Amino acid sequence: MDERLKKQMEFVLEIDKEKNIFRQTHLSGHGRNENDAEHAWHMAIMAYLLKEYANEKVDIARVMIMCLIHDIVEIDAGDTYAYDSAGLATQKAREDAAKERIFSILPEDQKKELTALFDEFEENETSEARFAHAMDNLQPLTLNNSNDGGDWREHNVTSEQVYGRQKKTKLGSEKLYELTDEILKEHIKKGNIRE
């Protein structure tokens, strides 16, 4: 096996570990916690199916690969819950170190390419990154909604926290933000999200 392919296959094996990084979100049907690989798979299909609702035209291949790789750094850095303020304070440093280690397994050109895609997602300035972020929000919201808001209740989440996070959905898709708003209002009314 030549050196380039060897590095690529080493990376392929490394990212298998993402299947062991569990999130706070639960699968539908009041299932177990979801892992990062499942979350990313779901987001990428959603991006493909819902692309007509992106605020701006998107290159769907770029959105999909961004969705698929956006949590790879959590192999080292772990999952940081969206409403965990202590975790959020150290998240960037932990994820930067992970990004350097993990993408460095790849050949240099692909290290650059994937790092750039990862950074683009994080910076959230392009139409593709913004639409991918809308998926990153809408995917767990869909599961949590199907489970009667159990994840919000478990973490005592407030409407201020949820709306703070969901602002990013509006940047990616006005239409999907409307849907989000409708769902959130219902859960506030039911008391699943604190006022």
Next chain:
Amino acid sequence: MDERLKKQMEFVLEIDKEKNIFRQTHLSGHGRNENDAEHAWHMAIMAYLLKEYANEKVDIARVMIMCLIHDIVEIDAGDTYAYDSAGLATQKAREDAAKERIFSILPEDQKKELTALFDEFEENETSEARFAHAMDNLQPLTLNNSNDGGDWREHNVTSEQVYGRQKKTKLGSEKLYELTDEILKEHIKKGNIRE
């Protein structure tokens, strides 16, 4: 929520069930069984990273979405192990019924689009379908190789069976077939695959 978006979101929730369909393959590090969503996620990233080895030029967005959806029918039909001949005999009928039920949740145009992509993968005639099939083979092979061929040993798999299946990899990528052949020869030598 309008009717179209409602159908799309219903489909999004339905496919969550794919995370509960477990395969015979084990995660690296002698881990638990892998599920279909994880397998599809892994294949789609591999397709993106290894596209330079496709025998023919591929539209990578089409390859990725094909990888992501190719096992959705297993929500109803279950996973059929590659070397389970009894299961393979009824696989097509079970998967056809599942395809009709599950894709019918979508708006008509997207039902047609996803059914066509699913059928294209199954028919394995286009460059995208062939490269996606190469990923469908190479992904579990990579995990099984990392686990000292445990999945082959567990199922008493023969070299004839493995090479029969891996022929499809050659159609999608000569280069990745060379790698496959190298790995298989090693496991035959070690006795993990029966002669």
